[in-house]
Amino acid sequence: MEGWRGVIAIDGPAASGKSTLARRVAGELGLAYLDTGGFYRAAALAVLRAGEDCDHEEESVAVVCRAAIAQSDGRTSLDGEDVEKEIRTQRVSEAASKVAALPGIRRILVERQRRWVEDRGGSAVVEGRDIGSVVFPDAEVKVYLTAASDERTRRRAAEMTEDTEPEEVGESLARRDQKDISRAASPLHRMPDAIEINTTALNPEEATGEVLKMVHGCRATE
Numbered sequence: 062m063e064g065w066r067g068v069i070a071i072d073g074p075a076a077s078g079k080s081t082l083a084r085r086v087a088g089e090l091g092l093a094y095l096d097t098g099g100f101y102r103a104a105a106l107a108v109l110r111a112g113e114d115c116d117h118e119e120e121s122v123a124v125v126c127r128a129a130i131a132q133s134d135g136r137t138s139l140d141g142e143d144v145e146k147e148i149r150t151q152r153v154s155e156a157a158s159k160v161a162a163l164p165g166i167r168r169i170l171v172e173r174q175r176r177w178v179e180d181r182g183g184s185a186v187v188e189g190r191d192i193g194s195v196v197f198p199d200a201e202v203k204v205y206l207t208a209a210s211d212e213r214t215r216r217r218a219a220e221m222t223e224d225t226e227p228e229e230v231g232e233s234l235a236r237r238d239q240k241d242i243s244r245a246a247s248p249l250h251r252m253p254d255a256i257e258i259n260t261t262a263l264n265p266e267e268a269t270g271e272v273l274k275m276v277h278g279c280r281a282t283e
């Protein structure tokens with residue numbers, strides 16, 4: 062189905078399978094793939110490296126303004142250094158959830174994310190928490206991805222390279238979800254025009270098939 066143009070927004074809670082799905086859909090359609098969580102994670106790493114507090118807006122904004130965050134093929138770099146491994150640690154996950162609640166940080170990163178897609182001709186598969194609501198409210202296809210919390214914990218524990226107890230992984234996911242849902246700035250919620258896909262009992266091929274069906278449907282109505 063190469064040749065399809067537009068934005069496919071994939072939002073949902075932590076470890077619901079967004080990255081796996083977004084990569085596969087992008088591959089099938091020949092589209093670019095943007096992991097906006099990688100931007101928040103790299104921003105948090107920049108703040109941590111600068112020795113600032115991730116809850117302090119003014120200091121964090123000053124650091125992130127100067128930070129060069131780039132992404133290509135789903136790999137994130139900070140000031141020219143590939144930080145893909147470092148940003149997936151528990152420490153950076155917790156810090157990302159804090160900086161993501163700061164409106165000043167969101168303003169900077171949302172603008173950079175829009176520009177990233179613009180630079181690729183305006184078409185991409187974009188995953189995050191506020192893609193269908195704030196970053197691309199006019200996205201052609203909007204998906205809200207969920208999965209049972211036990212399954213999300215199992216998946217995240219399996220992909221982590223650090224030695225972390227599954228219990229700790231589950232608590233961290235729940236803590237971040239709660240913060241993402243309850244924050245004032247761009248909270249996570251399902252948009253009325255987003256189609257919910259529950260991946261608890263779906264394998265990646267099946268979930269990808271569901272999204273491709275939506276893309277087909279969207280083309281038919283053009």
Ligand code: CDP
Nearest residue numbers: 075076097098101157158161189190191237
């Ligand atoms: O991979 P996982 O689902 O655990 O998280 P992520 O997508 O890498 O995002 C890391 C953190 O960034 C989340 O806990 C959110 O607080 C924040 N985030 C956000 O607020 N808005 C986005 N568009 C993407 C991520």
